Amino acid sequence: MAFDFLTRAFSVGSYIGVDIGTTSIKAIELSRSNANPRLTNYGLLETVPVFERPNSVIQANSLRISEKEAGELLKLLVTRTHFSATNAIASIPSFASFTTMIEIPDMSQAETEKAMPFQIKQNIPLPLSEIAVDWVRVGQRDDANGFVKQQVLVIAIPNEIIARFKAAFKIAGLALRALEVETLSYSRALVGTDQTPTIILDIGARSSNISIVEKGFLKSNTQIDYGGDSITDAIANGLSVSYKRAEELKRRIGMLGGSGELELSTLEIPFVDVILNEVQRARQKAIDTLGAAPERVMVVGGGANLAGIETYAEQRLGIPVVPGNGLLYVDVPQELGMMVPELKTRFSIATGLAIKSLLS
Ligand SMILES: Nc1ncnc2c1ncn2[C@@H]1O[C@H](COP(=O)(O)OP(=O)(O)OP(=O)(O)O)[C@@H](O)[C@H]1O
Ligand SMILES: [Mg+2]
Structure with a gap:
Protein backbone atom coordinates (compact mmCIF):
# COMPACT_ATOMS: atom_id res chain seq x y z
CA MET A 1 0.00 0.00 0.00
CA SER A 97 27.74 -2.95 8.51
CA PHE A 98 30.51 -3.60 10.93
CA THR A 99 30.52 -1.17 13.86
CA THR A 100 32.79 -1.24 16.81
CA MET A 101 33.58 1.12 19.64
CA ILE A 102 37.23 1.67 20.44
CA GLU A 103 38.91 3.59 23.20
CA ILE A 104 42.07 5.52 22.51
CA PRO A 105 43.96 8.11 24.56
CA ASP A 106 42.38 11.55 24.50
CA MET A 107 44.12 13.81 21.97
CA SER A 108 43.39 16.63 19.57
CA GLN A 109 41.17 16.12 16.53
CA ALA A 110 44.21 16.38 14.21
CA GLU A 111 46.14 13.77 16.19
CA THR A 112 43.10 11.51 16.31
CA GLU A 113 42.77 11.75 12.54
CA LYS A 114 46.38 10.63 12.18
CA ALA A 115 45.97 7.76 14.61
CA MET A 116 42.71 6.39 13.23
CA PRO A 117 43.94 4.54 10.09
CA PHE A 118 46.16 2.38 12.28
CA GLN A 119 43.37 1.87 14.82
CA ILE A 120 40.97 0.90 12.04
CA LYS A 121 43.39 -1.69 10.67
CA GLN A 122 43.74 -3.14 14.15
CA ASN A 123 40.07 -3.26 14.95
CA ILE A 124 38.23 -4.07 11.73
CA PRO A 125 38.67 -7.65 10.54
CA LEU A 126 38.06 -6.79 6.87
CA PRO A 127 40.53 -5.79 4.15
CA LEU A 128 40.59 -1.99 3.82
CA SER A 129 40.34 -2.24 0.04
CA GLU A 130 36.87 -3.78 0.37
CA ILE A 131 35.24 -1.35 2.78
CA ALA A 132 34.32 2.30 3.26
CA VAL A 133 35.11 3.41 6.79
CA ASP A 134 33.80 6.26 8.84
CA TRP A 135 34.30 7.09 12.48
CA VAL A 136 32.86 9.49 14.99
CA ARG A 137 33.94 10.49 18.48
CA VAL A 138 31.12 9.61 20.86
CA GLY A 139 32.42 10.45 24.30
CA GLN A 140 35.19 10.17 26.82
CA ARG A 141 35.78 8.57 30.17
CA ASP A 142 38.45 8.10 32.82
CA ASP A 143 39.78 4.56 32.80
CA ALA A 144 40.64 2.54 35.93
CA ASN A 145 44.16 4.03 35.98
CA GLY A 146 42.92 7.60 35.86
CA PHE A 147 43.78 8.21 32.18
CA VAL A 148 41.30 10.09 30.00
CA LYS A 149 40.19 7.92 27.08
CA GLN A 150 38.13 9.03 24.11
CA GLN A 151 35.51 6.68 22.77
CA VAL A 152 35.32 6.43 18.99
CA LEU A 153 32.65 4.58 17.04
CA VAL A 154 34.09 3.00 13.89
CA ILE A 155 31.71 2.07 11.10
CA ALA A 156 32.72 -0.03 8.10
CA THR A 193 21.05 16.40 21.67
CA ASP A 194 18.92 15.34 24.65
CA GLN A 195 21.32 14.14 27.36
CA THR A 196 19.02 11.56 29.00
CA PRO A 197 20.40 7.99 28.83
CA THR A 198 17.87 6.27 26.61
CA ILE A 199 17.20 2.82 25.18
CA ILE A 200 15.82 2.82 21.65
CA LEU A 201 13.95 -0.38 20.81
CA ASP A 202 13.24 -0.77 17.10
CA ILE A 203 10.83 -3.66 16.53
CA GLY A 204 11.02 -4.43 12.82
CA ALA A 205 9.51 -7.27 10.84
CA ARG A 206 12.23 -9.91 11.10
CA SER A 207 14.50 -8.47 13.74
CA SER A 208 14.69 -5.95 16.54
CA ASN A 209 17.45 -3.52 17.40
CA ILE A 210 18.26 -2.30 20.88
CA SER A 211 20.45 0.79 21.09
CA ILE A 212 21.81 2.69 24.04
CA VAL A 213 22.08 6.43 23.53
CA GLU A 214 23.74 8.57 26.14
CA LYS A 215 24.52 12.31 26.09
CA GLY A 216 23.17 12.34 22.53
CA PHE A 217 25.59 9.66 21.31
CA LEU A 218 24.96 6.10 20.27
CA LYS A 219 26.95 3.91 22.65
CA SER A 220 26.03 0.35 21.79
CA ASN A 221 23.68 -1.77 19.80
CA THR A 222 22.35 -5.33 19.91
CA GLN A 223 20.26 -7.05 17.31
CA ILE A 224 18.01 -10.05 17.82
CA ASP A 225 16.24 -12.20 15.28
CA TYR A 226 12.75 -11.64 16.63
CA GLY A 227 10.37 -8.96 15.43
CA GLY A 228 6.74 -8.23 14.65
CA ASP A 229 6.52 -11.10 12.17
CA SER A 230 7.46 -13.58 14.92
CA ILE A 231 4.32 -12.43 16.73
CA THR A 232 2.18 -12.82 13.60
CA ASP A 233 3.59 -16.32 13.05
CA ALA A 234 2.71 -17.25 16.64
CA ILE A 235 -0.89 -16.06 16.15
CA ALA A 236 -1.23 -17.86 12.80
CA ASN A 237 0.08 -21.12 14.25
CA GLY A 238 -1.72 -20.83 17.57
CA LEU A 239 -5.13 -20.05 16.09
CA SER A 240 -4.63 -22.05 12.86
CA VAL A 241 -5.49 -19.04 10.73
CA SER A 242 -3.78 -17.64 7.63
CA TYR A 243 -0.83 -15.31 8.01
CA LYS A 244 -2.90 -12.47 6.57
CA ARG A 245 -5.72 -13.03 9.06
CA ALA A 246 -3.21 -13.26 11.93
CA GLU A 247 -1.67 -9.96 10.84
CA GLU A 248 -5.12 -8.32 10.76
CA LEU A 249 -5.91 -9.58 14.27
CA LYS A 250 -2.55 -8.43 15.58
CA ARG A 251 -2.99 -4.92 14.17
CA ARG A 252 -6.59 -4.61 15.39
CA ILE A 253 -6.30 -6.08 18.88
CA GLY A 254 -2.60 -6.02 19.71
CA MET A 255 -2.01 -7.05 23.33
CA LEU A 256 -5.31 -5.56 24.48
CA GLY A 257 -7.58 -8.58 23.95
CA GLY A 258 -10.87 -8.46 25.82
CA SER A 259 -12.26 -11.57 27.45
CA GLY A 260 -13.01 -13.35 24.15
CA GLU A 261 -9.59 -12.56 22.77
CA LEU A 262 -7.46 -13.40 25.76
CA GLU A 263 -5.77 -16.08 23.75
CA LEU A 264 -4.20 -13.55 21.43
CA SER A 265 -2.05 -11.93 24.10
CA THR A 266 -1.22 -15.38 25.49
CA LEU A 267 0.23 -16.21 22.09
CA GLU A 268 2.00 -12.87 21.73
CA ILE A 269 3.58 -12.55 25.16
CA PRO A 270 6.35 -15.19 24.85
CA PHE A 271 7.73 -13.37 21.81
CA VAL A 272 7.36 -9.91 23.29
CA ASP A 273 9.15 -11.26 26.37
CA VAL A 274 12.09 -12.53 24.32
CA ILE A 275 12.54 -8.99 23.03
CA LEU A 276 12.07 -7.38 26.46
CA ASN A 277 14.52 -9.80 28.12
CA GLU A 278 17.11 -8.59 25.65
CA VAL A 279 16.25 -4.97 26.48
CA GLN A 280 16.75 -5.79 30.15
CA ARG A 281 20.13 -7.35 29.38
CA ALA A 282 21.22 -4.29 27.34
CA ARG A 283 20.12 -2.04 30.18
CA GLN A 284 22.13 -3.98 32.73
CA LYS A 285 25.14 -3.98 30.42
CA ALA A 286 24.88 -0.19 30.06
CA ILE A 287 24.86 0.17 33.84
CA ASP A 288 27.87 -2.15 34.21
CA THR A 289 30.04 -0.93 31.36
CA LEU A 290 29.01 2.64 30.62
CA GLY A 291 28.13 3.70 34.11
CA ALA A 292 24.91 5.10 32.66
CA ALA A 293 21.55 3.83 33.83
CA PRO A 294 19.05 4.24 30.97
CA GLU A 295 16.09 6.23 32.26
CA ARG A 296 13.57 5.48 29.53
CA VAL A 297 12.78 3.24 26.59
CA MET A 298 11.57 4.62 23.26
CA VAL A 299 9.83 2.08 21.06
CA VAL A 300 9.93 2.53 17.28
CA GLY A 301 9.55 0.44 14.13
CA GLY A 302 6.29 -1.10 12.96
CA GLY A 303 6.14 -3.23 16.11
CA ALA A 304 5.76 -0.07 18.22
CA ASN A 305 2.19 0.09 16.90
CA LEU A 306 1.26 -3.14 18.68
CA ALA A 307 -1.56 -1.86 20.91
CA GLY A 308 -0.69 -2.09 24.59
CA ILE A 309 3.02 -2.81 24.18
CA GLU A 310 4.21 0.27 26.09
CA THR A 311 2.09 -0.49 29.15
CA TYR A 312 3.16 -4.12 29.15
CA ALA A 313 6.85 -3.28 28.66
CA GLU A 314 6.75 -0.65 31.39
CA GLN A 315 5.44 -3.23 33.86
CA ARG A 316 8.16 -5.67 32.88
CA LEU A 317 11.07 -3.23 32.79
CA GLY A 318 10.14 -0.83 35.58
CA ILE A 319 11.18 2.33 33.69
CA PRO A 320 9.05 4.61 31.49
CA VAL A 321 8.38 3.14 28.05
CA VAL A 322 7.09 5.58 25.43
CA PRO A 323 6.50 5.50 21.69
CA GLY A 324 9.46 7.21 20.02
CA ASN A 325 8.80 10.54 18.31
CA GLY A 326 10.88 10.73 15.17
CA LEU A 327 9.21 14.03 14.28
N1 LIG B 1 -0.59 -1.51 13.73
C1 LIG B 1 0.30 -2.47 13.96
N2 LIG B 1 0.23 -3.26 15.05
C2 LIG B 1 1.12 -4.22 15.27
N3 LIG B 1 2.18 -4.48 14.47
C3 LIG B 1 2.31 -3.73 13.38
C4 LIG B 1 1.40 -2.69 13.05
N4 LIG B 1 1.81 -2.10 11.89
C5 LIG B 1 2.92 -2.76 11.52
N5 LIG B 1 3.22 -3.75 12.38
C6 LIG B 1 4.32 -4.71 12.30
O1 LIG B 1 5.53 -4.03 12.11
C7 LIG B 1 6.45 -4.89 11.43
C8 LIG B 1 7.10 -4.12 10.31
O2 LIG B 1 7.78 -3.05 10.87
P1 LIG B 1 8.89 -2.23 10.06
O3 LIG B 1 8.29 -1.56 8.89
O4 LIG B 1 9.57 -1.35 11.06
O5 LIG B 1 9.83 -3.44 9.61
P2 LIG B 1 11.02 -3.46 8.56
O6 LIG B 1 11.80 -2.21 8.72
O7 LIG B 1 10.50 -3.79 7.20
O8 LIG B 1 11.80 -4.70 9.07
P3 LIG B 1 13.27 -4.85 9.66
O9 LIG B 1 13.52 -3.62 10.50
O10 LIG B 1 13.21 -6.13 10.44
O11 LIG B 1 14.16 -4.91 8.48
C9 LIG B 1 5.66 -6.07 10.90
O12 LIG B 1 5.92 -7.19 11.69
C10 LIG B 1 4.21 -5.60 11.09
O13 LIG B 1 3.35 -6.68 11.36
MG1 LIG C 1 13.38 -1.57 10.03
Whole structure:
Protein backbone atom coordinates (compact mmCIF):
# COMPACT_ATOMS: atom_id res chain seq x y z
CA MET A 1 0.00 0.00 0.00
CA ALA A 2 1.44 3.40 -0.88
CA PHE A 3 0.04 6.74 0.08
CA ASP A 4 -0.20 9.89 -1.94
CA PHE A 5 0.31 12.97 0.05
CA LEU A 6 1.08 16.67 -0.38
CA THR A 7 2.65 17.17 -3.73
CA ARG A 8 3.79 20.72 -3.19
CA ALA A 9 6.86 21.22 -5.34
CA PHE A 10 10.14 21.92 -3.62
CA SER A 11 13.14 21.49 -5.80
CA VAL A 12 15.91 23.07 -3.79
CA GLY A 13 16.82 22.03 -0.31
CA SER A 14 14.67 18.90 -0.23
CA TYR A 15 15.93 15.43 0.50
CA ILE A 16 14.33 12.02 0.67
CA GLY A 17 15.40 9.76 3.53
CA VAL A 18 14.89 6.12 2.56
CA ASP A 19 14.76 3.16 4.94
CA ILE A 20 14.67 -0.14 3.09
CA GLY A 21 13.56 -2.68 5.68
CA THR A 22 13.11 -6.41 5.21
CA THR A 23 9.40 -6.13 4.39
CA SER A 24 8.73 -2.46 3.78
CA ILE A 25 10.25 0.71 2.40
CA LYS A 26 9.74 3.94 4.28
CA ALA A 27 10.61 7.22 2.58
CA ILE A 28 10.16 10.75 3.86
CA GLU A 29 10.87 14.04 2.14
CA LEU A 30 11.97 16.98 4.24
CA SER A 31 12.57 20.53 3.05
CA ARG A 32 14.77 23.21 4.42
CA SER A 33 12.94 26.00 6.18
CA ASN A 34 13.87 28.83 8.52
CA ALA A 35 13.14 26.83 11.64
CA ASN A 36 12.96 23.03 11.77
CA PRO A 37 13.02 20.99 8.56
CA ARG A 38 9.51 20.68 7.16
CA LEU A 39 7.83 17.44 6.22
CA THR A 40 6.64 17.75 2.63
CA ASN A 41 5.87 14.19 1.57
CA TYR A 42 6.17 10.57 2.61
CA GLY A 43 5.47 7.11 1.28
CA LEU A 44 5.25 3.57 2.63
CA LEU A 45 5.41 0.41 0.58
CA GLU A 46 4.73 -2.85 2.40
CA THR A 47 5.22 -6.22 0.78
CA VAL A 48 2.52 -7.99 2.76
CA PRO A 49 -0.48 -5.87 1.71
CA VAL A 50 0.96 -5.41 -1.78
CA PHE A 51 1.74 -9.01 -2.57
CA GLU A 52 -0.20 -10.89 0.11
CA ARG A 53 2.80 -13.15 0.46
CA PRO A 54 4.42 -13.02 3.85
CA ASN A 55 7.67 -14.39 2.57
CA SER A 56 8.48 -11.83 -0.06
CA VAL A 57 11.29 -9.81 1.38
CA ILE A 58 12.82 -6.67 -0.01
CA GLN A 59 16.05 -6.97 1.83
CA ALA A 60 17.26 -10.44 2.63
CA ASN A 61 18.82 -10.90 6.03
CA SER A 62 22.06 -11.88 4.36
CA LEU A 63 24.11 -8.73 3.92
CA ARG A 64 22.86 -8.26 0.39
CA ILE A 65 19.87 -6.78 -1.34
CA SER A 66 18.63 -7.76 -4.73
CA GLU A 67 19.30 -4.38 -6.27
CA LYS A 68 16.94 -4.98 -9.15
CA GLU A 69 13.96 -5.96 -7.02
CA ALA A 70 14.61 -3.28 -4.40
CA GLY A 71 15.09 -0.72 -7.20
CA GLU A 72 11.80 -1.63 -8.89
CA LEU A 73 9.88 -1.42 -5.60
CA LEU A 74 11.51 1.88 -4.75
CA LYS A 75 10.59 3.15 -8.20
CA LEU A 76 6.97 2.14 -7.58
CA LEU A 77 6.97 4.00 -4.29
CA VAL A 78 8.59 7.12 -5.78
CA THR A 79 6.15 7.18 -8.70
CA ARG A 80 3.09 6.79 -6.51
CA THR A 81 4.21 9.29 -3.92
CA HIS A 82 5.22 12.05 -6.36
CA PHE A 83 8.25 13.16 -4.43
CA SER A 84 9.62 16.45 -5.71
CA ALA A 85 13.20 15.84 -4.56
CA THR A 86 15.50 13.47 -6.40
CA ASN A 87 18.36 13.58 -3.92
CA ALA A 88 18.21 10.70 -1.50
CA ILE A 89 20.03 9.36 1.52
CA ALA A 90 19.55 5.79 2.67
CA SER A 91 20.14 3.64 5.71
CA ILE A 92 22.20 0.51 5.98
CA PRO A 93 20.86 -2.09 8.39
CA SER A 94 23.18 -2.56 11.32
CA PHE A 95 23.67 -6.22 10.31
CA ALA A 96 25.06 -5.10 6.95
CA SER A 97 27.74 -2.95 8.51
CA PHE A 98 30.51 -3.60 10.93
CA THR A 99 30.52 -1.17 13.86
CA THR A 100 32.79 -1.24 16.81
CA MET A 101 33.58 1.12 19.64
CA ILE A 102 37.23 1.67 20.44
CA GLU A 103 38.91 3.59 23.20
CA ILE A 104 42.07 5.52 22.51
CA PRO A 105 43.96 8.11 24.56
CA ASP A 106 42.38 11.55 24.50
CA MET A 107 44.12 13.81 21.97
CA SER A 108 43.39 16.63 19.57
CA GLN A 109 41.17 16.12 16.53
CA ALA A 110 44.21 16.38 14.21
CA GLU A 111 46.14 13.77 16.19
CA THR A 112 43.10 11.51 16.31
CA GLU A 113 42.77 11.75 12.54
CA LYS A 114 46.38 10.63 12.18
CA ALA A 115 45.97 7.76 14.61
CA MET A 116 42.71 6.39 13.23
CA PRO A 117 43.94 4.54 10.09
CA PHE A 118 46.16 2.38 12.28
CA GLN A 119 43.37 1.87 14.82
CA ILE A 120 40.97 0.90 12.04
CA LYS A 121 43.39 -1.69 10.67
CA GLN A 122 43.74 -3.14 14.15
CA ASN A 123 40.07 -3.26 14.95
CA ILE A 124 38.23 -4.07 11.73
CA PRO A 125 38.67 -7.65 10.54
CA LEU A 126 38.06 -6.79 6.87
CA PRO A 127 40.53 -5.79 4.15
CA LEU A 128 40.59 -1.99 3.82
CA SER A 129 40.34 -2.24 0.04
CA GLU A 130 36.87 -3.78 0.37
CA ILE A 131 35.24 -1.35 2.78
CA ALA A 132 34.32 2.30 3.26
CA VAL A 133 35.11 3.41 6.79
CA ASP A 134 33.80 6.26 8.84
CA TRP A 135 34.30 7.09 12.48
CA VAL A 136 32.86 9.49 14.99
CA ARG A 137 33.94 10.49 18.48
CA VAL A 138 31.12 9.61 20.86
CA GLY A 139 32.42 10.45 24.30
CA GLN A 140 35.19 10.17 26.82
CA ARG A 141 35.78 8.57 30.17
CA ASP A 142 38.45 8.10 32.82
CA ASP A 143 39.78 4.56 32.80
CA ALA A 144 40.64 2.54 35.93
CA ASN A 145 44.16 4.03 35.98
CA GLY A 146 42.92 7.60 35.86
CA PHE A 147 43.78 8.21 32.18
CA VAL A 148 41.30 10.09 30.00
CA LYS A 149 40.19 7.92 27.08
CA GLN A 150 38.13 9.03 24.11
CA GLN A 151 35.51 6.68 22.77
CA VAL A 152 35.32 6.43 18.99
CA LEU A 153 32.65 4.58 17.04
CA VAL A 154 34.09 3.00 13.89
CA ILE A 155 31.71 2.07 11.10
CA ALA A 156 32.72 -0.03 8.10
CA ILE A 157 30.43 -0.70 5.15
CA PRO A 158 31.49 -3.20 2.47
CA ASN A 159 32.00 -1.53 -0.93
CA GLU A 160 29.86 -4.23 -2.47
CA ILE A 161 26.85 -3.13 -0.42
CA ILE A 162 27.37 0.51 -1.35
CA ALA A 163 27.44 -0.46 -5.04
CA ARG A 164 24.19 -2.43 -4.69
CA PHE A 165 22.40 0.46 -3.02
CA LYS A 166 23.60 2.89 -5.69
CA ALA A 167 22.33 0.58 -8.43
CA ALA A 168 18.91 0.20 -6.76
CA PHE A 169 18.47 3.95 -6.41
CA LYS A 170 19.49 4.52 -9.99
CA ILE A 171 16.71 2.19 -11.14
CA ALA A 172 14.27 4.29 -9.09
CA GLY A 173 15.51 7.54 -10.68
CA LEU A 174 17.00 8.85 -7.45
CA ALA A 175 20.49 10.12 -6.80
CA LEU A 176 21.87 8.39 -3.72
CA ARG A 177 24.03 11.00 -1.99
CA ALA A 178 24.92 9.18 1.22
CA LEU A 179 24.45 6.08 3.32
CA GLU A 180 24.30 5.85 7.07
CA VAL A 181 23.92 3.02 9.57
CA GLU A 182 20.27 3.02 10.68
CA THR A 183 21.01 3.19 14.41
CA LEU A 184 22.75 6.55 13.96
CA SER A 185 19.80 7.83 11.92
CA TYR A 186 17.12 7.03 14.48
CA SER A 187 19.25 8.32 17.34
CA ARG A 188 19.40 11.71 15.59
CA ALA A 189 15.65 11.87 14.96
CA LEU A 190 14.50 10.55 18.34
CA VAL A 191 17.02 11.84 20.85
CA GLY A 192 19.09 14.49 19.07
CA THR A 193 21.05 16.40 21.67
CA ASP A 194 18.92 15.34 24.65
CA GLN A 195 21.32 14.14 27.36
CA THR A 196 19.02 11.56 29.00
CA PRO A 197 20.40 7.99 28.83
CA THR A 198 17.87 6.27 26.61
CA ILE A 199 17.20 2.82 25.18
CA ILE A 200 15.82 2.82 21.65
CA LEU A 201 13.95 -0.38 20.81
CA ASP A 202 13.24 -0.77 17.10
CA ILE A 203 10.83 -3.66 16.53
CA GLY A 204 11.02 -4.43 12.82
CA ALA A 205 9.51 -7.27 10.84
CA ARG A 206 12.23 -9.91 11.10
CA SER A 207 14.50 -8.47 13.74
CA SER A 208 14.69 -5.95 16.54
CA ASN A 209 17.45 -3.52 17.40
CA ILE A 210 18.26 -2.30 20.88
CA SER A 211 20.45 0.79 21.09
CA ILE A 212 21.81 2.69 24.04
CA VAL A 213 22.08 6.43 23.53
CA GLU A 214 23.74 8.57 26.14
CA LYS A 215 24.52 12.31 26.09
CA GLY A 216 23.17 12.34 22.53
CA PHE A 217 25.59 9.66 21.31
CA LEU A 218 24.96 6.10 20.27
CA LYS A 219 26.95 3.91 22.65
CA SER A 220 26.03 0.35 21.79
CA ASN A 221 23.68 -1.77 19.80
CA THR A 222 22.35 -5.33 19.91
CA GLN A 223 20.26 -7.05 17.31
CA ILE A 224 18.01 -10.05 17.82
CA ASP A 225 16.24 -12.20 15.28
CA TYR A 226 12.75 -11.64 16.63
CA GLY A 227 10.37 -8.96 15.43
CA GLY A 228 6.74 -8.23 14.65
CA ASP A 229 6.52 -11.10 12.17
CA SER A 230 7.46 -13.58 14.92
CA ILE A 231 4.32 -12.43 16.73
CA THR A 232 2.18 -12.82 13.60
CA ASP A 233 3.59 -16.32 13.05
CA ALA A 234 2.71 -17.25 16.64
CA ILE A 235 -0.89 -16.06 16.15
CA ALA A 236 -1.23 -17.86 12.80
CA ASN A 237 0.08 -21.12 14.25
CA GLY A 238 -1.72 -20.83 17.57
CA LEU A 239 -5.13 -20.05 16.09
CA SER A 240 -4.63 -22.05 12.86
CA VAL A 241 -5.49 -19.04 10.73
CA SER A 242 -3.78 -17.64 7.63
CA TYR A 243 -0.83 -15.31 8.01
CA LYS A 244 -2.90 -12.47 6.57
CA ARG A 245 -5.72 -13.03 9.06
CA ALA A 246 -3.21 -13.26 11.93
CA GLU A 247 -1.67 -9.96 10.84
CA GLU A 248 -5.12 -8.32 10.76
CA LEU A 249 -5.91 -9.58 14.27
CA LYS A 250 -2.55 -8.43 15.58
CA ARG A 251 -2.99 -4.92 14.17
CA ARG A 252 -6.59 -4.61 15.39
CA ILE A 253 -6.30 -6.08 18.88
CA GLY A 254 -2.60 -6.02 19.71
CA MET A 255 -2.01 -7.05 23.33
CA LEU A 256 -5.31 -5.56 24.48
CA GLY A 257 -7.58 -8.58 23.95
CA GLY A 258 -10.87 -8.46 25.82
CA SER A 259 -12.26 -11.57 27.45
CA GLY A 260 -13.01 -13.35 24.15
CA GLU A 261 -9.59 -12.56 22.77
CA LEU A 262 -7.46 -13.40 25.76
CA GLU A 263 -5.77 -16.08 23.75
CA LEU A 264 -4.20 -13.55 21.43
CA SER A 265 -2.05 -11.93 24.10
CA THR A 266 -1.22 -15.38 25.49
CA LEU A 267 0.23 -16.21 22.09
CA GLU A 268 2.00 -12.87 21.73
CA ILE A 269 3.58 -12.55 25.16
CA PRO A 270 6.35 -15.19 24.85
CA PHE A 271 7.73 -13.37 21.81
CA VAL A 272 7.36 -9.91 23.29
CA ASP A 273 9.15 -11.26 26.37
CA VAL A 274 12.09 -12.53 24.32
CA ILE A 275 12.54 -8.99 23.03
CA LEU A 276 12.07 -7.38 26.46
CA ASN A 277 14.52 -9.80 28.12
CA GLU A 278 17.11 -8.59 25.65
CA VAL A 279 16.25 -4.97 26.48
CA GLN A 280 16.75 -5.79 30.15
CA ARG A 281 20.13 -7.35 29.38
CA ALA A 282 21.22 -4.29 27.34
CA ARG A 283 20.12 -2.04 30.18
CA GLN A 284 22.13 -3.98 32.73
CA LYS A 285 25.14 -3.98 30.42
CA ALA A 286 24.88 -0.19 30.06
CA ILE A 287 24.86 0.17 33.84
CA ASP A 288 27.87 -2.15 34.21
CA THR A 289 30.04 -0.93 31.36
CA LEU A 290 29.01 2.64 30.62
CA GLY A 291 28.13 3.70 34.11
CA ALA A 292 24.91 5.10 32.66
CA ALA A 293 21.55 3.83 33.83
CA PRO A 294 19.05 4.24 30.97
CA GLU A 295 16.09 6.23 32.26
CA ARG A 296 13.57 5.48 29.53
CA VAL A 297 12.78 3.24 26.59
CA MET A 298 11.57 4.62 23.26
CA VAL A 299 9.83 2.08 21.06
CA VAL A 300 9.93 2.53 17.28
CA GLY A 301 9.55 0.44 14.13
CA GLY A 302 6.29 -1.10 12.96
CA GLY A 303 6.14 -3.23 16.11
CA ALA A 304 5.76 -0.07 18.22
CA ASN A 305 2.19 0.09 16.90
CA LEU A 306 1.26 -3.14 18.68
CA ALA A 307 -1.56 -1.86 20.91
CA GLY A 308 -0.69 -2.09 24.59
CA ILE A 309 3.02 -2.81 24.18
CA GLU A 310 4.21 0.27 26.09
CA THR A 311 2.09 -0.49 29.15
CA TYR A 312 3.16 -4.12 29.15
CA ALA A 313 6.85 -3.28 28.66
CA GLU A 314 6.75 -0.65 31.39
CA GLN A 315 5.44 -3.23 33.86
CA ARG A 316 8.16 -5.67 32.88
CA LEU A 317 11.07 -3.23 32.79
CA GLY A 318 10.14 -0.83 35.58
CA ILE A 319 11.18 2.33 33.69
CA PRO A 320 9.05 4.61 31.49
CA VAL A 321 8.38 3.14 28.05
CA VAL A 322 7.09 5.58 25.43
CA PRO A 323 6.50 5.50 21.69
CA GLY A 324 9.46 7.21 20.02
CA ASN A 325 8.80 10.54 18.31
CA GLY A 326 10.88 10.73 15.17
CA LEU A 327 9.21 14.03 14.28
CA LEU A 328 10.52 15.82 17.37
CA TYR A 329 12.72 18.12 15.30
CA VAL A 330 10.42 18.36 12.27
CA ASP A 331 7.58 20.76 11.38
CA VAL A 332 4.57 18.70 10.46
CA PRO A 333 1.66 19.97 8.34
CA GLN A 334 -1.68 19.81 10.16
CA GLU A 335 -3.39 17.83 7.38
CA LEU A 336 -1.41 14.76 8.33
CA GLY A 337 -3.80 13.76 11.09
CA MET A 338 -4.17 10.03 11.53
CA MET A 339 -0.83 9.10 10.00
CA VAL A 340 1.19 10.98 12.61
CA PRO A 341 1.68 8.13 15.14
CA GLU A 342 2.97 5.81 12.43
CA LEU A 343 5.25 8.51 11.02
CA LYS A 344 6.66 9.17 14.47
CA THR A 345 7.57 5.54 15.11
CA ARG A 346 7.90 3.62 11.88
CA PHE A 347 9.58 6.41 9.90
CA SER A 348 12.16 7.44 12.50
CA ILE A 349 15.12 6.06 10.53
CA ALA A 350 13.98 7.73 7.29
CA THR A 351 13.42 10.99 9.17
CA GLY A 352 16.85 10.92 10.82
CA LEU A 353 18.43 10.42 7.41
CA ALA A 354 16.61 13.35 5.82
CA ILE A 355 17.51 15.59 8.79
CA LYS A 356 21.17 14.65 8.36
CA SER A 357 21.18 15.64 4.70
CA LEU A 358 19.62 19.02 5.47
CA LEU A 359 22.19 19.68 8.20
CA SER A 360 25.20 18.97 6.03
N1 LIG B 1 -0.59 -1.51 13.73
C1 LIG B 1 0.30 -2.47 13.96
N2 LIG B 1 0.23 -3.26 15.05
C2 LIG B 1 1.12 -4.22 15.27
N3 LIG B 1 2.18 -4.48 14.47
C3 LIG B 1 2.31 -3.73 13.38
C4 LIG B 1 1.40 -2.69 13.05
N4 LIG B 1 1.81 -2.10 11.89
C5 LIG B 1 2.92 -2.76 11.52
N5 LIG B 1 3.22 -3.75 12.38
C6 LIG B 1 4.32 -4.71 12.30
O1 LIG B 1 5.53 -4.03 12.11
C7 LIG B 1 6.45 -4.89 11.43
C8 LIG B 1 7.10 -4.12 10.31
O2 LIG B 1 7.78 -3.05 10.87
P1 LIG B 1 8.89 -2.23 10.06
O3 LIG B 1 8.29 -1.56 8.89
O4 LIG B 1 9.57 -1.35 11.06
O5 LIG B 1 9.83 -3.44 9.61
P2 LIG B 1 11.02 -3.46 8.56
O6 LIG B 1 11.80 -2.21 8.72
O7 LIG B 1 10.50 -3.79 7.20
O8 LIG B 1 11.80 -4.70 9.07
P3 LIG B 1 13.27 -4.85 9.66
O9 LIG B 1 13.52 -3.62 10.50
O10 LIG B 1 13.21 -6.13 10.44
O11 LIG B 1 14.16 -4.91 8.48
C9 LIG B 1 5.66 -6.07 10.90
O12 LIG B 1 5.92 -7.19 11.69
C10 LIG B 1 4.21 -5.60 11.09
O13 LIG B 1 3.35 -6.68 11.36
MG1 LIG C 1 13.38 -1.57 10.03
